[in-house]
Amino acid sequence: MKEVSALQTYRVLEPGPIVMVTTSDRGKPNVMTMGFHMMIQHAPPLIGCIIGPWDHSFETILATGECVIAVPGLDLAETVVDVGNCSGDSVDKFQRFGLRTEKAKEVSAPLIADCLVNIECVVVDRRNVEPYNLFILEAKRLWVNETRKERRTLHHRGDGTFTVDGGTLDLKDRMVKWRHLP
Numbered sequence: 001m002k003e004v005s006a007l008q009t010y011r012v013l014e015p016g017p018i019v020m021v022t023t024s025d026r027g028k029p030n031v032m033t034m035g036f037h038m039m040i041q042h043a044p045p046l047i048g049c050i051i052g053p054w055d056h057s058f059e060t061i062l063a064t065g066e067c068v069i070a071v072p073g074l075d076l077a078e079t080v081v082d083v084g085n086c087s088g089d090s091v092d093k094f095q096r097f098g099l100r101t102e103k104a105k106e107v108s109a110p111l112i113a114d115c116l117v118n119i120e121c122v123v124v125d126r127r128n129v130e131p132y133n134l135f136i137l138e139a140k141r142l143w144v145n146e147t148r149k150e151r152r153t154l155h156h157r158g159d160g161t162f163t164v165d166g167g168t169l170d171l172k173d174r175m176v177k178w179r180h181l182p
């Protein structure tokens with residue numbers, strides 16, 4: 001084994017799809033890119049997200065307690081990186097990147113019509129925002145865009161490199177202990 005810096009741990013344990021997080025700051029929509037997230041609970045569905053104070057989105061999520069998590073396909077790869085390299089402080093990212101929006105049902109943040117999936121979320125636990133920038137979100141509504149042709153997701157390996165989702169392995173028959181899960 002070759003030892004590498006433990007600071008690179010995130011590069012091997014950050015396998016979930018890269019996502020975009022939308023917010024609405026008094027009617028003005030914004031979007032950021034997020035790689036640090038994890039499922040925490042099945043029901044109600046809880047998601048842990050790291051959103052730091054270096055992001056304009058941080059203040060908006062603190063103030064509104066709402067956001068949308070959108071999962072882009074491979075066709076949005078460059079946009080995903082560019083969205084994460086500029087700030088809603090100074091840029092209207094929906095206009096700059098030509099991302100189309102749709103109204104959400106329960107939150108003021110918009111859905112991204114060009115994404116594969118959109119999850120309407122509300123903040124249910126802020127106890128770890130200080131010191132970890134960790135927001136616990138509850139997924140309220142889940143929207144799947146079945147019209148997108150490109151369905152491969154992107155998985156951030158650090159420093160702007162991504163693994164692209166490949167084939168599917170179906171081992172459902174062996175999941176005998178977990179039949180009750182939805």
Ligand SMILES: Cc1cc2nc3c(=O)[nH]c(=O)nc-3n(C[C@H](O)[C@H](O)[C@H](O)COP(=O)(O)O)c2cc1C
Nearest residue numbers: 032033034035036051052055056057084086087088
């Ligand atoms: C691939 C990628 C992954 C990122 N992951 C996160 C993350 O998990 N948490 C975070 O706070 N910022 C993350 N960022 C940085 C934000 O997307 C970036 O700071 C963005 O400019 C914030 O936008 P805003 O200021 O409009 O909120 C990531 C950026 C990239 C390019």
